[in-house]
Amino acid sequence: MPVAEFTEAELVRWGEEFGRSLTFPTWVTLRGDLGAGKTTLVRAIARAQGMLEPVTSPTYSVVREYYSPRGRVFHLDLYRLEDPEQLHQLGWEEIRRAKGLVLVEWPDLAADALPGDVVALALEHVPDRPDVRRLTW
Ligand SMILES: Nc1ncnc2c1ncn2[C@@H]1O[C@H](COP(=O)(O)OP(=O)(O)OP(=O)(O)O)[C@@H](O)[C@H]1O
Numbered sequence: 001m002p003v004a005e006f007t008e009a010e011l012v013r014w015g016e017e018f019g020r021s022l023t024f025p026t027w028v029t030l031r032g033d034l035g036a037g038k039t040t041l042v043r044a045i046a047r048a049q050g051m052l053e054p055v056t057s058p059t060y061s062v063v064r065e066y067y068s069p070r071g072r073v074f075h076l077d078l079y080r081l082e083d084p085e086q087l088h089q090l091g092w093e094e095i096r097r098a099k100g101l102v103l104v105e106w107p108d109l110a111a112d113a114l115p116g117d118v119v120a121l122a123l124e125h126v127p128d129r130p131d132v133r134r135l136t137w
């Protein structure tokens with residue numbers, strides 16, 4: 001798997017390019033510690049889908065949905081999920097049926113509810129380099 005170290009600007013550029021290369025439906029998982037840059041990368045990937053209309057509230061929620069010219073885009077942040085059973089209440093089946101782009105932070109909390117075929121990204125802090133993150137894809 002490729003690995004590279006990126007500043008925030010470089011990571012955003014990578015995310016926009018990666019986002020443009022995606023075809024729907026696709027699931028992308030983003031692993032990494034708190035502050036590793038998952039949401040930063042999600043925003044870049046989502047932005048690359050074209051004009052996006054925020055559908056859910058910008059305040060904290062587990063699922064945010066956007067419409068893009070390419071289809072529906074879901075951003076799931078499972079950090080506060082206590083049990084994979086809660087996924088049903090979040091509309092998991094509908095998300096799986098939507099054939100959109102699904103970007104999942106903290107995917108391990110979904111246990112085996114994720115589809116088998118995902119693009120797995122991982123971000124890590126780099127010791128002594130607070131402005132850099134290591135991305136594995
Ligand atoms: N090279 C970098 N890439 C991404 N973010 C960086 C980088 N350098 C510094 N940062 C900063 O690190 C923070 C990353 O925050 P972000 O919300 O994207 O992380 P996260 O992985 O989604 O965290 P959480 O698990 O809390 O959701 C931001 O404040 C960003 O400005």
Ligand SMILES: [Mg+2]
Binds near residue numbers: 038039040077105
């Ligand atoms: Mg985040």
